[in-house]
Amino acid sequence: MSENELNAEHKIIEAAAAVFVEKGYEGARMQQIADKAGINKALLHYYYRSKDLLFEKAFLTVASSIFSKFFDAFNTEGSIFEKIENFLTLHQDLLFKHRKYPVFFFNEITRKPELIKKLISRLDVSEKFEKLSQQFEQEKRDGIIRSDIEVPHLMVNIVSLSVFPYIGRPIIQEIMSEFDVSYEKFLDERRSMIAQFVINSIKA
Amino acid sequence: MSENELNAEHKIIEAAAAVFVEKGYEGARMQQIADKAGINKALLHYYYRSKDLLFEKAFLTVASSIFSKFFDAFNTEGSIFEKIENFLTLHQDLLFKHRKYPVFFFNEITRKPELIKKLISRLDVSEKFEKLSQQFEQEKRDGIIRSDIEVPHLMVNIVSLSVFPYIGRPIIQEIMSEFDVSYEKFLDERRSMIAQFVINSIKA
């Protein structure tokens, strides 16, 4: 549908991203990507030379898009608490749609850490991170959040609490099912639970 | 060294575990496992028939050992707070030694969720989990921890906060290095930070 159909190059990236996220780099097959893109295997090599290059292009495209959205959530008006809630809502919506993405992402950057440098430079992460960090520090000085909070830990805490349940989905789901608790409901509850948990822990 | 040298069967599992954790199922090579075990490739098949079966055996062996230790940390005397601290210390020590393990574990159970059922039944996880859960509920009734805490969320929170920084190591480390913060120091700080964070949030 839409303009995606316009050129093969773009169709390939879309198909590649889907297959790589599903199967991981090692498990993905060029044949499957070609099938999904509705083209021939040889064309993949014509456009992207090798599996490795195709992967890198697809990885960076998807990762950039997702990370941009995260940073955008913090570039809104309002207090730091509202920003955290914005972030959590967006985060959970995205993860809900792309459940396999977190495991894929962390597996691949562990396999090939150079990907991170490329991603970071492409996105100006350092600059955005710095800005974000300064917002937190300002809220500390303004007495809105507790002064003993260490900003890097706070950031990692927020991300940990929201991302981990998706990474650990199979085990959490299985254990919960033995106690007749719905995993879907559990995830949904976390949206407000995490915001509350974090805000309580940092409010001055 | 030690008695591990006694039989090939055991040497193979040790070597297989190391290679699988390092490379993942898809990325691992039978040849590399044979080399590491100091034996021939054909012997792997003699003992374990196929890569798949060897993987399953190695996976369950390592996972059982690690999960047992976690549950043991909670089977100590003392208050729930002491137990949480025991757990966090043990957890961090184990993860510090086996840094690639979390990504491996979650990647593999996502690829093949049946592994979780086998692991759970092997370890009586449900029973241990139930027991643990009841301890928390008792502390609630005793007014030691807040009554509005939901135990499943609390458990997931504790695990999220301690495991995630290892899963996200490459990206956290890279961003920190741009701000001249040491990742090692960061991890070390988290031991007490998490305990404090959690305890503050649940104390009645």
Added chain:
DNA sequence: GTCTATATTGGGATAGAC
């Protein structure tokens, strides 16, 4: 039980026609 040698297939990559 442990080895060497070999079978077999899967999958990334290329050649070359159109």
Added chain:
DNA sequence: GTCTATCCCAATATAGAC
């Protein structure tokens, strides 16, 4: 640019000697 046909190596798996 897109296809078909093919190459070729890597990797799992097996046969069979010792």
